[in-house]
Amino acid sequence: MAYEIPVTQARAELADLINRVVYGGERVVVTRHGKPLVALVSAADLERLEQLREPAGDQVVTSVSRVRDASAGAPREHHRFGIAAEHRGPDPS
Numbered sequence: 001m002a003y004e005i006p007v008t009q010a011r012a013e014l015a016d017l018i019n020r021v022v023y024g025g026e027r028v029v030v031t032r033h034g035k036p037l038v039a040l041v042s043a044a045d046l047e048r049l050e051q052l053r054e055p056a057g058d059q060v061v062t063s064v065s066r067v068r069d070a071s072a073g074a075p076r077e078h079h080r081f082g083i084a085a086e087h088r089g090p091d092p093s
Helices: 007-012 014-024 043-053 056-081
Strands: 003-006 028-032 035-040
Touching: 003 007, 007 014, 007 028, 014 028, 014 035
Parallel strands: 003 028
Antiparallel strands: 028 035
């Protein structure tokens, strides 16, 4: 079962929601006017969803192109929402 939270509250609690997903294994559904808008899921859950949806050979190419698309839009999104995200690789330690 997923934890549901209104988008206005999710904005204020984003760091806590991320921790619930990453460390608590929860899935969070963000709602607007009581209707599901988006879901926060772990990277492992997303990978499993993508494996169900795509043939095995296309997975890597699609994932890499999505990362490129997301990084290209980051500066624009920064201005729109006042936040920015960046992709970081695995911790080298």
